Amino acid sequence: MKNSDYYIQRNNKNIETIERLLNNELPAFCFDYFVAIENQTSSLTRLNYAHDLKIFFYYMQERIFRGSKNIRDFTLSDLESVTNTDIEYFLGFLTHYKYGGRDHYCNERAKARKLSSVRAMFKHFFNKGLISVDNSAKVATPKLHEKPIIRLEQNEVYNIIDTVESGNGLSPHQLAYHEKNKVRDSAILMLFLGTGIRISELVGLNNDDLNFDNNSFIVTRKGGSKSILYFDNDVAHALMRYIDQKDERQTDSLEDVNALFLSNKNRRITVRAVENLVQKYAKIVSPLKKISPHKLRSTYGTQLYKATGDIYIVADILGHKDVNTTRKHYAAISDDNRRAVVGKVKLTKHDD
Numbered sequence: 001m002k003n004s005d006y007y008i009q010r011n012n013k014n015i016e017t018i019e020r021l022l023n024n025e026l027p028a029f030c031f032d033y034f035v036a037i038e039n040q041t042s043s044l045t046r047l048n049y050a051h052d053l054k055i056f057f058y059y060m061q062e063r064i065f066r067g068s069k070n071i072r073d074f075t076l077s078d079l080e081s082v083t084n085t086d087i088e089y090f091l092g093f094l095t096h097y098k099y100g101g102r103d104h105y106c107n108e109r110a111k112a113r114k115l116s117s118v119r120a121m122f123k124h125f126f127n128k129g130l131i132s133v134d135n136s137a138k139v140a141t142p143k144l145h146e147k148p149i150i151r152l153e154q155n156e157v158y159n160i161i162d163t164v165e166s167g168n169g170l171s172p173h174q175l176a177y178h179e180k181n182k183v184r185d186s187a188i189l190m191l192f193l194g195t196g197i198r199i200s201e202l203v204g205l206n207n208d209d210l211n212f213d214n215n216s217f218i219v220t221r222k223g224g225s226k227s228i229l230y231f232d233n234d235v236a237h238a239l240m241r242y243i244d245q246k247d248e249r250q251t252d253s254l255e256d257v258n259a260l261f262l263s264n265k266n267r268r269i270t271v272r273a274v275e276n277l278v279q280k281y282a283k284i285v286s287p288l289k290k291i292s293p294h295k296l297r298s299t300y301g302t303q304l305y306k307a308t309g310d311i312y313i314v315a316d317i318l319g320h321k322d323v324n325t326t327r328k329h330y331a332a333i334s335d336d337n338r339r340a341v342v343g344k345v346k347l348t349k350h351d352d
Helices: 004-024 030-040 043-064 076-080 084-093 108-127 154-166 172-195 199-203 233-246 271-285 293-308 311-318 323-330 334-340
Strands: 096-099 102-105 216-220 226-230
Touching (some): 030 043, 030 108, 043 096, 043 108, 172 233, 172 271, 172 293, 199 271, 199 293, 271 293, 293 311, 293 323
Antiparallel strands (some): 096 102, 216 226
């Protein structure tokens, strides 16, 4: 199995879901739109667009056409009739709506993403001359407030690693699986905290991506590009310990036979399972913080920036295409920076 197999499988599943949505749940005119954007977008981006547009068309059906027309029967004339006020009401609708028998809530960022999806579709048909007006362009993007960057402090990093090893604080139910999984879980947390990789990159790792001769591994980044990253001896020890234990396990799945991290069913571990195990341990060591795998990535990025002061090396290792993304999250490590400059500007003359 090659490293790309996991990503090919994921890509194929995304494409299958997009095709199902186009054939069963979206208006027929959407097919041309998704064909047009295929070469400029990833399958995951298109899948997100499809889900966002599905909600928009549901809103059109329920609030604009009052249930008088099925979504599959919508035409470009119907799209053209949507006003900017309709779209503004759509953003309000997203605050709390019912869909598929469940309650859904959107914050400002989720609203902005859905508006972006709607705008991209309107712009496409307007530019092709298939609708005469693009009313989505008249709608202001929701104001996005800066979110505080949540990360683990150094003592919490030590504590979460200790908690994985000891199991202290776990419930009786969690302890039943702890002995079997602690070596794997420790390797996962050490890899997150020691390299800052994304959860999708970790889940997609294969056995042959690791090279212990120079403590390096290959990751597949967003968009499919590959990078070589390096880890220290602590991470290497955790990984080798896990691999030694894993060699005793067998997987019945040919597609998962080379997967690095396995679930209790000996299949490639899922994103959801990794999210759950991170939250399980993080709640014990830092109950007031909502720690996710992405927050462990932030923890690594913060520590790396503090150690190097080099925003460009942080951007490169984290796989950010735009260094401004990195600067936004790590170059303003507020309290430390503010305290460090105290006294640097002199207001009075002092004798040495």
